[in-house]
Amino acid sequence: MSLPSAPRRVVVTGLGFITSIGNDRATVTRHLRELRHGLEPFDFISGSDLPVKVAGTIKEFDTRSDHYSDWRWPARYTFTRDVLRTLPPHGLHAICATDEAIADAGLVREDLARDDTGLFTASAGSPFLQHKYLGTMYDSKGDRLVPLGVVATIAGTLNFNLSTRYGMRGAVCGFVSACASTSHALGYAYDEIALGRLERVIVVGGEDITADSTYSFHAVRALSRNPDPATASRPFDTARDGFVGSGGGAALVLESAEAAQARGARIYAELAGWGQSADGYNIAISDPEGRGLALAMKRALAAARTAPTEVDYVNAHATSTVAGDRSEARALRTIFSEAGATPAISSTKALTGHALSMAGVMETAFCAVAMAEGFIPGQAHLVNPDPDCEGLNIPRETIARAPNVIVKNSSGFGGSNVSLVLRRWPA
Structure with missing residues (x-):
């Protein structure tokens, strides 16, 4: 592989959304344009009257259970037991978003398995499932362990699950810089493509919406106590009092402009x-x-x-x-x-x-x-x-x-x- 003499241009060719304001591009676009929020009352710990009462919820999905057999998702997605048993809640959202982004970019499985296609991801893992699985271990004094508990819970879970699902061979890498993580992933993906090391990178992020991953921020007074979904999240306003937790999954496909144009892909924008x-x-x-x-x-x-x-x-x-x-x-x-x-x-x-x-x-x-x-x-x-x-x-x-x-x-x-x-x- 010969590297280019000058940095190559990098473009966005695919988008996927499982978010509080929509689970497809058309819905997200409408809600962004109309400034329609996706926040709702949320019960972080059942039976408790907690001071934080609002979250950005994911509609059409139900991943509240600690067992995948109880999860619910839109009928347009299908999953086998082998796929679900290694996923955290946000892993389900991330896969759906990634499927959307891949289809939106017009890519096929053969494209994903090429040596010049990479996957960069970020999440905090699943404290929710980890809490459950470690509780099982301690309650049984080490006699009972969840066989794939590590794969489903630690911060690299999206790397493990998505790279296997899509047969990635070019590169796979995770990023951990808190709320800057997927922006770092996009930046380094830009570098890999601009320098000619890869032709495309799929960047994916996901987070659970649970007490374990979200309500914990209340300890540092970072969460809003405002119970009104219409005003709880108000950046730059003098009455703001903290953020509203959210999660789900989002994916974006970056490609070299040459590769995108060669296959006639739609280009949303250039990452300059x-x-x-x-x-x-x-x-x-x-x-x-x-x-x-x-x-x-x-x-x-x-x-x-x-x-x-x-x-x-x-x-x-x-x-x-x-x-x-x-x-x-x-x-x-x-x-x-x-x-x-x-x-x-x-x-x-x-x-x-x-x-x-x-x-x-x-x-x-x-x-x-x-x-x-x-x-x-x-x-x-x-x-x-x-x-x-x-x-x-x-x-x-x-x-x-x-x-x-x-x-x-x-x-x-x-x-x-x-x-x-x-x-x-x-x-």
């Missing part, structure tokens, strides 16, 4: 470059001045050879926490306001809740949809903007205009920051 940084500040809180995220955006724009004034839309990481939103607002002012740029800014987490490690790939897919369908999502649920947002362009309504350049931000615990730059692909 990316950048990353670290805060070096705190385990769980972003640098208050947003210096790390500003550096990630600066590097991403430089890599994409794009000026701040060329950016039409920023899909913010903003989770609806007081400290995190404020830090990002200051980073945005550093990069855009100081350059005289006024891109539209919104966080779609107002609609979906925060899907943790899968948020980056899900929201990048949202950006690709917005580019292809010709709109910019407004900031849902915003009433009174935080004073730190002064000078930023945060529209409350959807803008009926196709963005030509989008910046997508992600940040995670420990100060991991990633920015991606997407560019509209000529029709």
